[in-house]
Amino acid sequence: xxxxxxxxxxxxxxxxxxxxxxxxxxxxxxxxxxxxxxxxxxxxxxxxxxxxxxxxxxxxxxxxxxxxxxxxxxxxxxxxxxxxxxxxxxxxxxxxxxxxxxxxxxxxxxxxxxxxxxxxxxxxxxxxxxxxxxxxxxxxxxxxxxxxxxxxxxxxxxxxxxxxxxxxxxxxxxxxxxxxxxxxxxx
Amino acid sequence: xxxxxxxxxxxxxxxxxxxxxxxxxxxxxxxxxxxxxxxxxxxxxxxxxxxxxxxxxxxxxxxxxxxxxxxxxxxxxxxxxxxxxxxxxxxxxxxxxxxxxxxxxxxxxxxxxxxxxxxxxxxxxxxxxxxxxxxxxxxxxxxxxxxxxxxxxxxxxxxxxxxxxxxxxxxxxxxxxxxxxxxxxxxxxxxxxxxxxxxxxxxxxxxxxxxxxxxxxxxxxxxxxxxxxxxxxxxxxxxxxxxxxxxxxxxxxxxxxxxxxxxxxxxxxxxxxxxxxxxxxxxxxxxxxxxxxxxxxxxxxxxxxxxxxxxxxxxxxxxxxxxxxxxxxxxxxxxxxxxxxxxxxxxxxxxxxxxxxxxxxxxxxxxxxxxxxxxxxxxxxxxxxxxxxxxxxxxxxxxxxxxxxxxxxxxxxxxxxxxxxxxxxxxxxxxxxxxxxxxxxxxxxxxxxxxxxxxxxxxxxxxxxxxxxxxxxxxxxxxxxxxxxxxxxxxxxxxxxxxxxxxxxxxxxxxxxxxxxxxxxxxxxxxxxxxxxxxxxxxxxxxxxxxxx
Numbered sequence: 001x002x003x004x005x006x007x008x009x010x011x012x013x014x015x016x017x018x019x020x021x022x023x024x025x026x027x028x029x030x031x032x033x034x035x036x037x038x039x040x041x042x043x044x045x046x047x048x049x050x051x052x053x054x055x056x057x058x059x060x061x062x063x064x065x066x067x068x069x070x071x072x073x074x075x076x077x078x079x080x081x082x083x084x085x086x087x088x089x090x091x092x093x094x095x096x097x098x099x100x101x102x103x104x105x106x107x108x109x110x111x112x113x114x115x116x117x118x119x120x121x122x123x124x125x126x127x128x129x130x131x132x133x134x135x136x137x138x139x140x141x142x143x144x145x146x147x148x149x150x151x152x153x154x155x156x157x158x159x160x161x162x163x164x165x166x167x168x169x170x171x172x173x174x175x176x177x178x179x180x181x182x183x184x185x186x187x
Numbered sequence: 188x189x190x191x192x193x194x195x196x197x198x199x200x201x202x203x204x205x206x207x208x209x210x211x212x213x214x215x216x217x218x219x220x221x222x223x224x225x226x227x228x229x230x231x232x233x234x235x236x237x238x239x240x241x242x243x244x245x246x247x248x249x250x251x252x253x254x255x256x257x258x259x260x261x262x263x264x265x266x267x268x269x270x271x272x273x274x275x276x277x278x279x280x281x282x283x284x285x286x287x288x289x290x291x292x293x294x295x296x297x298x299x300x301x302x303x304x305x306x307x308x309x310x311x312x313x314x315x316x317x318x319x320x321x322x323x324x325x326x327x328x329x330x331x332x333x334x335x336x337x338x339x340x341x342x343x344x345x346x347x348x349x350x351x352x353x354x355x356x357x358x359x360x361x362x363x364x365x366x367x368x369x370x371x372x373x374x375x376x377x378x379x380x381x382x383x384x385x386x387x388x389x390x391x392x393x394x395x396x397x398x399x400x401x402x403x404x405x406x407x408x409x410x411x412x413x414x415x416x417x418x419x420x421x422x423x424x425x426x427x428x429x430x431x432x433x434x435x436x437x438x439x440x441x442x443x444x445x446x447x448x449x450x451x452x453x454x455x456x457x458x459x460x461x462x463x464x465x466x467x468x469x470x471x472x473x474x475x476x477x478x479x480x481x482x483x484x485x486x487x488x489x490x491x492x493x494x495x496x497x498x499x500x501x502x503x504x505x506x507x508x509x510x511x512x513x514x515x516x517x518x519x520x521x522x523x524x525x526x527x528x529x530x531x532x533x534x535x536x537x538x539x540x541x542x543x544x545x546x547x548x549x550x551x552x553x554x555x556x557x558x559x560x561x562x563x564x565x566x567x568x569x570x571x572x573x574x575x576x577x578x579x580x581x582x583x584x585x586x587x588x589x590x591x592x593x594x595x596x597x598x599x600x601x602x603x604x605x606x607x608x609x610x611x612x613x614x615x616x617x618x619x620x621x622x623x624x625x626x627x628x629x630x631x632x633x634x635x636x637x638x639x640x641x642x643x644x645x646x647x648x649x650x651x652x653x654x655x656x657x658x659x660x661x662x663x664x665x666x667x668x669x670x671x672x673x674x675x676x677x678x679x680x681x682x683x684x685x686x687x688x689x690x691x692x693x694x695x696x697x698x699x700x701x702x703x704x705x706x707x708x709x710x711x712x713x714x715x716x717x718x719x720x721x722x723x724x725x726x727x728x729x730x731x732x733x734x735x736x
Binding site for chain 1 (some may be wrong): 229235279281282283285287556582583612613616617619620622623624626627630631634635636637638639641642643644645646648
C-alpha cells in the first residue's frame with residue numbers, strides 16, 4: 001500500500017518536473033493563434049475593421065471581441081480562410097466596414113499640387129510616402145498597400161487613387177469561363 | 188559518333204499530324220531589314236533589361252541598347268543600325284495582349300555593324316569567361332522558354348554528367364530547328380562543344396527525332412569522325428522535345444518534382460541556342476537574329492526565315508504575300524503550345540520560333556465544353572504522368588492547395604489532354620489559370636509580409652521616437668533641477684545679487700531729515716510727537732493689512 005503511494009507520488013513528481021521544465025524551456029512568447037490570424041489578413045493596415053492595424057484586429061478576433069467579417073480588403077477569401085482556421089461559420093462581409101474594391105489600387109500624389117505638409121506621411125501606416133516638410137512628396141508605389149488613409153488628411157486634395165496596372169509580368173490567365181464571357185462581351 | 192543507346196519511352200504523348208514538310212522545301216532566307224525595329228526589354232524569363240540609350244541616339248548593329256538588370260536577366264542589342272526614335276510601351280507577342288516597354292529603332296538601311304571579335308580557341312579562356320561572354324551576347328533559350336542561357340550554363344555546386352542538345356522539335360508545323368541544323372550543323376556542333384566546356388560536362392548527347400532525316404544526316408556530317416558528341420535518334424512522338432521527356436528518353440532518368448535537371452547532373456539546351464552560342468563566342472556576335480518558321484494555310488509560301496529580332500510580324504506577313512483578309516488567326520509557336528497573337532505590329536522576339544497563320548477556310552469553331560465524363564483518357568496521354576482530371580476539378584473549384592497536391596507545377600502545358608478530351612474541356616487553360624493565380628497569390632503574400640514588416644517597423648520607430656523625446660525632456664528637466672540646487676546658475680546669481688544690492692540700498696538709503704541741527708527743546712518735542720504718531724499709524728496700518736479681508 002505504502003509502496004504504491006510512494007511510487008505514484010514519485011512518478012507524479014517526475015512528470016511534474018518534466019512538464020514544468022518543458023513549460024519554461026519551450027515557452028511560446030506570443031499567442032500562436034494571433035500569428036496565424038495575422039498571417040491571413042491582407043496587411044493593408046487600413047483600419048476599416050475599426051482596429052488600428054491588422055495585428056490588433058487579429059488579437060481582437062482571437063479574444064472573441066471581433067467578428068471575422070470586418071476586413072474589406074481581404075474580402076471573401078480572407079473570411080473563408082479565417083472561418084477555416086478558427087472553425088467558425090463563414091459570414092458575409094459586414095457592409096459597415098466598407099466594400100470590397102473591384103480591383104487593387106494604389107495612390108499617387110500630384111506632385112505639382114503638393115505643398116509638402118507631411119500630413120500624408122504621418123498617416124501612412126507602412127511608410128510608403130517619401131518627402132520632407134515643404135518638399136514635394138511622392139508615393140513608393142511598390143510599397144503602397146492601397147489603404148487610402150493618406151487621402152483625408154491632405155489639405156489640398158492632391159492624392160488620387162489609381163488601379164494597379166496589369167503588366168506582362170503580373171498578368172494572370174483568365175479561367176476558361178471568364179474568357180468566354182469576355183469573348184461574348186466583345187462580339 | 189553513332190552509338191546504339193537504349194531509348195526509354197516516356198508515358199503518354201500523341202502521334203500528331205506534322206505539317207512540317209510544307210515549310211522545309213525552301214532554304215532559309217534572310218528576311219529584309221525592316222524600317223522600324225521594335226525591341227522589347229523583356230524577351231526572356233526574369234527581370235526586364237534596362238535601356239542605356241536615349242531617344243535620338245544613333246546605334247550600330249550589334250550595339251548594346253539595354254543591359255541586364257538583376258541576376259536573372261538578359262541584355263538587348265540593336266539588330267541593325269539606325270536611330271532610337273522612342274522608348275515606349277508597344278504591342279508585344281504575349282498571350283495577354285498587353286503592351287510592354289520597347290526600344291524602337293528607325294533603321295538607316297546601312298546595317299553598319301559594331302566591330303566585333305571572337306575567340307579562336309575557346310579553351311584558352313575559363314568557363315566563367317565563356318559564360319560572361321554568353322550573358323553579354325544576350326543569349327536566352329531559343330526553344331521557347333527564353334531562360335537566360337548563361338545561368339543555365341553555370342553548374343554551380345553540381346557536377347554535370349550530361350549535356351543534352353534538344354533537336355527534337357516535336358510540335359507540328361515548326362521547322363526552324365530542323366532547317367537551322369540542315370544549313371548550319373557545324374555551328375550547332377561547335378556550340379555544343381563550347382557549352383560542354385562551360386559546363387565541364389562529361390558527355391554530350393544531341394537528341395533528334397527520327398523524322399528529321401536531312402538534319403540528322405547534316406549533323407552526322409558535321410560530327411564526322413568526332414567521338415565527343417553522341418547523336419541519338421528518338422521516336423517522333425509529341426512531346427518528345429519536352430525537357431523532361433527528352434532527358435527520360437535518352438538517359439532513363441526522371442527529374443523529380445520541384446527539382447531542376449541540373450540537380451541530377453543533366454542540362455538540356457536547344458540546338459538554336461547552341462548555334463547562337465557558337466556565333467557569340469567564335470565571332471563575337473550578339474543575338475540579333477533567329478530562324479523563324481512562317482507557315483500555316485494562310486501563308487502562300489511557307490518557309491523559314493532568318494529574321495532580325497524586333498522585326499514586326501506584319502512585315503513578315505507581307506513578305507510572304509499573305510492576304511490579311513484571308514487570315515483567321517495568327518499563333519506564335521505551334522498549334523499545341525502556342526498562343527494567339529493580338530496585334531500584327533508585335534515584333535519577333537528571341538523566343539518566337541514560329542508564326543502560324545491559318546486561313547479562314549480552315550477555321551475550326553471552338554466546340555462547347557461538356558461536363559467531364561471521367562473517361563481518364565487525359566491521364567493516359569499525359570507525358571508528365573499527372574492526373575489532368577483531378578487537376579481540372581480543383582482548378583475549377585479554385586482549390587489551389589489541393590491542386591498542388593496533384594503536382595500542378597509538373598504540368599508542361601503540352602496540350603495532349605486537350606486534344607483527347609471527348610468533352611472538349613480546355614484543360615490546359617484551367618491549369619494555366621491555376622498556375623498564374625497561385626503565382627499571384629504568392630506575390631500578394633510576399634507583398635503583405637513586406638507591408639507587415641514595414642508597419643511593425645513604423646510602430647517601433649514611432650515608439651522609439653516617443654521614448655527619445657521623453658528622455659530628452661527628462662534630461663532637460665533634471666539639468667534644470669540640478670542647477671537650481673547648486674545655485675551656480677549665473678543668471679540666477681546675477682538676479683540674486685541685484686536683489687541684494689537693492690535691499691542694501693534700501694536699508695542704507697533711508698532719507699535723513701534735514702535741518703535737524705540746533706533744534707530747540709520745543710521743536711524736538713514736536714518732532715518726537717510727530718514721529719510717535721507716525722509710528723502708531725504704521726502699526727495700525729500693518730495690523731489692518733494683516734487682517735484677513
